[in-house]
Amino acid sequence: MLDHDSQKDILDILRNRRLSSVFQPIVDMRSRDFLAVEALTRGPQGSPLHSPAVLFPTAESVGLIRELELSALEGAAMAFRKLNLKAKLFVNISPMSLVSANAVTIARNILARTGLSATNVVLELSEQYQTEDYSALTKSLAAFKQEGFGIAVDDLGAGYAGLKTWSQLHPDFVKIDRHFISGIDEDPIKREFVRSIMTMAQEIKSRVIAEGVETFEEAQVLRELGVRYTQGYLFGRPNAHPRISDNVNRVADRPAMRDRALANRKVIGALAQDFPSIDVHTRLEDVVRLFKTHSSISSLPVLLHHTPTGIISRQQVLEIFSERFGPELHGRKPVAQFMNDQPIVVEFDTPLEDVSYLLTEDVQQDLIQDLIIAQQGRYRGIAKTSALLRAITDQQISSARHANPLTQLPGNVPINERAQSLINEQNEFWVAYCDLNDFKAFNDVYGYALGDKAILLLANLLSEAIDSDIDFVGHIGGDDFILLMRSENTPDLCATICDTFSNQIRQLYDPVALGKKGIWSQDRQGQRSFFPLMSLSIGLVKPELTAGLRADDISTLASMAKKEAKRMPNGGVFISDTRHPGYWRAAG
Numbered sequence: 001m002l003d004h005d006s007q008k009d010i011l012d013i014l015r016n017r018r019l020s021s022v023f024q025p026i027v028d029m030r031s032r033d034f035l036a037v038e039a040l041t042r043g044p045q046g047s048p049l050h051s052p053a054v055l056f057p058t059a060e061s062v063g064l065i066r067e068l069e070l071s072a073l074e075g076a077a078m079a080f081r082k083l084n085l086k087a088k089l090f091v092n093i094s095p096m097s098l099v100s101a102n103a104v105t106i107a108r109n110i111l112a113r114t115g116l117s118a119t120n121v122v123l124e125l126s127e128q129y130q131t132e133d134y135s136a137l138t139k140s141l142a143a144f145k146q147e148g149f150g151i152a153v154d155d156l157g158a159g160y161a162g163l164k165t166w167s168q169l170h171p172d173f174v175k176i177d178r179h180f181i182s183g184i185d186e187d188p189i190k191r192e193f194v195r196s197i198m199t200m201a202q203e204i205k206s207r208v209i210a211e212g213v214e215t216f217e218e219a220q221v222l223r224e225l226g227v228r229y230t231q232g233y234l235f236g237r238p239n240a241h242p243r244i245s246d247n248v249n250r251v252a253d254r255p256a257m258r259d260r261a262l263a264n265r266k267v268i269g270a271l272a273q274d275f276p277s278i279d280v281h282t283r284l285e286d287v288v289r290l291f292k293t294h295s296s297i298s299s300l301p302v303l304l305h306h307t308p309t310g311i312i313s314r315q316q317v318l319e320i321f322s323e324r325f326g327p328e329l330h331g332r333k334p335v336a337q338f339m340n341d342q343p344i345v346v347e348f349d350t351p352l353e354d355v356s357y358l359l360t361e362d363v364q365q366d367l368i369q370d371l372i373i374a375q376q377g378r379y380r381g382i383a384k385t386s387a388l389l390r391a392i393t394d395q396q397i398s399s400a401r402h403a404n405p406l407t408q409l410p411g412n413v414p415i416n417e418r419a420q421s422l423i424n425e426q427n428e429f430w431v432a433y434c435d436l437n438d439f440k441a442f443n444d445v446y447g448y449a450l451g452d453k454a455i456l457l458l459a460n461l462l463s464e465a466i467d468s469d470i471d472f473v474g475h476i477g478g479d480d481f482i483l484l485m486r487s488e489n490t491p492d493l494c495a496t497i498c499d500t501f502s503n504q505i506r507q508l509y510d511p512v513a514l515g516k517k518g519i520w521s522q523d524r525q526g527q528r529s530f531f532p533l534m535s536l537s538i539g540l541v542k543p544e545l546t547a548g549l550r551a552d553d554i555s556t557l558a559s560m561a562k563k564e565a566k567r568m569p570n571g572g573v574f575i576s577d578t579r580h581p582g583y584w585r586a587a588g
């Protein structure tokens, strides 16, 4: 296209307001809700300028980028207001527009017209532009910040500067470029990149958004890397009316590390497969067609609105259709007339044991039938009975082998495996060795049943305090627990755990002991002595991830830290600075 024509086209777009905006969700994986939407601009439908990847470079080449971006901003703000979403609005803006004269004032006026506040708007500045005048850009960004706008670095990793440079701007958000997210589950280098961005972002207090998430596997890896905000086709495509896909629940509900280890708490939802569903009005001939195109599907759930009301199996349908004149007689009738209208519907978070009990308790129950999984009554997927049986068997075997029988928490084997994989991934982590003080005296006086209660109380407290997406609790045995922690505030968290324990444990003592702040019992030499109320000691160490470090070393480092912690009266956290076995290997 000639520049002259291009200029005419862009001017036409500007004069006749021929831009439109679509919005893509940026999802908070914890709340499963919108953090924000990103506005993406579209040129006139059917024109070569429809795609923003053509539109904006064209406008730039004819010197109209600023005008076009301001027009896009106004359009996006207006459409966003109409959506009435409780979310922030992210908009793309080029450095050329940012540094142009009176940019802040113009942006302020646009927002005033649309009734949006700057504090709800985040400007995305792409790393892909090469910036010559860095100081002008910094100055201009500071003015926008002053006005209340948020700042995001877009396409991080795709451009020139890298986060080190951007860190001086203190962006509120950094968006990791799609290139590093795509296939991250199969690429250790990409994982390393994201991990280092996470660390750096924590230091400069920016929040990280992963762009271009397309698969469950990518999402799962991001979750384990601690990435909380995501954007991508898996969770929602750009649309005039953005919606978060149900896939968010599927990712968030996938059993996290702790739950996977806590095999006995596995829920039926983990077995749900994403089968298509049909509506009660669907014609039988269309059902046949669905079965033909999806050859792996054995039955289809039938929904009324979103609620499962029936199920129809491949075999049922084929039988009807193989009758003489079956297709002609029944093809156009609604599936509701043929379905099994008493399907087995199970809520997503029902433990596997409960489901198996429910099935076997009722002798009438047809065990071949697929189960419908629902969440708050809405259809979520199908689980096969065979998968249920297999999962129950697996979990019984693995929990017997690996979990502590009292707390069901993972024991030594999984603890070591987890430590080893953190070492292999060169993933910085804390090890916390948790040990009760004066437990033996309590156990002697109150009996082992209450002793078990004290251990369970600690197990629950630990499991609840940690972030199960990234942290790990293991139970070595007795009153000894190990945490493998990646939460950034681990030392504070451990201190809080010690305090909470001191409070909660009081409920297991009688009033007399509480009054005296302890109990009388025999010490190890058989002498009657006074023992204070139980307290928790935590020895904490951040192993130095040097070459040759092994899982055994981790447990030794942790034991050393615990020994120091035990010296402190009334428990508490001790942080060890012996971070590498070299110190004692050299000494011994």
Ligand code: C2E
Pocket (backbone or CB within 6 Å): 024, 039, 040, 041, 042, 051, 052, 053, 056, 069, 072, 073, 092, 093, 094, 126, 154, 155, 178, 211, 212, 213, 214, 231, 232, 233, 234, 238
């Ligand atoms: P961007 O800012 O990186 O926006 C994200 C782009 O990635 C969008 O393409 C979006 O549709 C696409 N995308 C989102 N999730 C996925 C995914 O899971 N997989 C894949 N393959 N792609 C995904 P779109 O809308 O075509 O925009 C392309 C680029 O055009 C944007 O990249 C942005 O740089 C630019 N752009 C869009 N709107 C504006 C605007 O209003 N102003 C300016 N200056 N640039 C804009």
Ligand code: CA
Pocket (backbone or CB within 6 Å): 038, 092, 124, 154
């Ligand atoms: Ca963007």
Ligand code: CA
Pocket (backbone or CB within 6 Å): 154, 155, 175, 177, 178, 211
């Ligand atoms: Ca981007």
